[in-house]
Amino acid sequence: MPAICLYFQVHQPFRTRVYDFIQIGNQHQYFDEEMNKHFIDRVAENCYLPANKLMLELITKYGRDFSIAFSITGTTLDQLEKWRPDVIKSFQQLSKTGQVEWLSETAAHSLSALYNRKEFRRQVKEHDAQIERLFGYKPRTFRNTELLFSNDLVNELVELGYNQLLVPSTERLLGIKSPNHVYKSPMHNKTLCLPKNSSLTAELTRWFGEPDHPGYPLTATKFAEKLMVLQEAPECVNLFMDYETIGEHKKAASGIFDFFRELPEAILALPDYHFLTPDEVFKKFSPAGKYDVPYPVTWSYPTYDLSYITGSDIQQEAINRLYDLAPRIYEKNDPVLLQDWSRLQSTDHFFYMTPRFEERGERNHFSPFASAYDAYNNFLNILIDLELRTK
Secondary structure (H helix, E strand, O other): OOEEEEEEEEOOOOOEOOOOHHHOOOOOOOEOHHHHHHHHHHHHHHHHHHHHHHHHHHHHHHHHHOOEEEEEOHHHHHHHHHHOHHHHHHHHHHHHOOOEEEOEOOOOOOOHHHHOHHHHHHHHHHHHHHHHHHHOOOOOOEOOHHHOEOHHHHHHHHHOOOOEEEEOOOHHHHOOOOOOOOEEEOOEEEEEEEEOOHHHHHHHHOOOOOOOOOOOOOOHHHHHHHHHOOOOOOOEEEEEEEHHHEOOOEOHHHOHHHHHHHHHHHHHOOOOOEEOOHHHHHHHOOOOOEOOOOOOEOOOOOOOOOHHHHOOHHHHHHHHHHHHOHHHHHHHOOHHHHHHHHHOOOHHHHHOOOOHHHHOOOOOOOOOOOOHHHHHHHHHHHHHHHHHHOO
16 A cells, blocks of 8 residues: 655754854854744744644544654744744644654754764754653654765664664665665665655645646646556655745745645545555565665755755855864853854754855845855854854
8 A cells, every 4th residue: 555655844943143243252142033033923824833724634634544744943943932832832733643753853953963973962862852842752763954864874873763764865876766665774774764755745845836837737636646657656655845835935825735735635535545654654664675875965956965055165164163163062061052052053054155046146035144155254253252152
């Protein structure tokens, strides 16, 4: 019986305020409270509350036939607890249905897996504790920031207690193999990998509502028809995406809520199809082979690497300089200093510094800064002050 595995990433960073060189050594408030509250309120009203309401309706209507998975970053939970406890309650309502799986990840949506394994372990444990506190759930499946994965991470994750992993998929890595199966890591026979179906997910995240895309407008029925013409017999079709796709990145006027409202009925009408969480998929299906990932890959289209986050000299300088502070941060044993350093690790800060949008004559609409260098200079001023605080 083929399964649809529907997983949502929920993330909002702590955005930094304008921080000029005059404030270095005098002002240690790095994050813009007003702007962060504005964004968390906006995404709560556009996405989290109406999408959670919809998911609860679907679970109530379809019962055990419909289930979903979430990973939600610590930076998001911190902001929701501070400004939107109503959203926390709506997630808790979903969790109580028993039809939701909560995944583990890094608390700060960081690249600590690549830059500092000690910090990586600390953030994973911190995040798991927060999920248990808020939702009474101990995560059994791990997904990394940006779905970052390589063979090199497997032993680290096994030591943390994780042998069920969500991973990206690329044609280069899969070859002729399909993403619609469970695989095992060549590094550890008991470590199972669930690859994202990138092309079908893109129909919902990148192409939904685009008039120039073939098959526009996409409906739930049309999407179900795409499943029927898959070239091989799928076991699990893994749709991994940002939750903010529903209502924030794709506005309600696009029809995105109607699409997800109609999706379960269209899927369940297919022969033998049903919905499973990642944990249920791992328990049900045996590995179809090995998934060898010798170098780091992510779910970032179209390069499936970290080039949008670490690809330029200024991005490399900023991220290396930030992680170079690790020994001094730990030595200080100051919880406020540690929290500031952790929140500055969110990949968003480095994504704002990518020059790629400007090279194409575009603006990075996710960034609150006018240019990549403005983002870099602001971050560098904060970093200098952070360095002074560690001395």
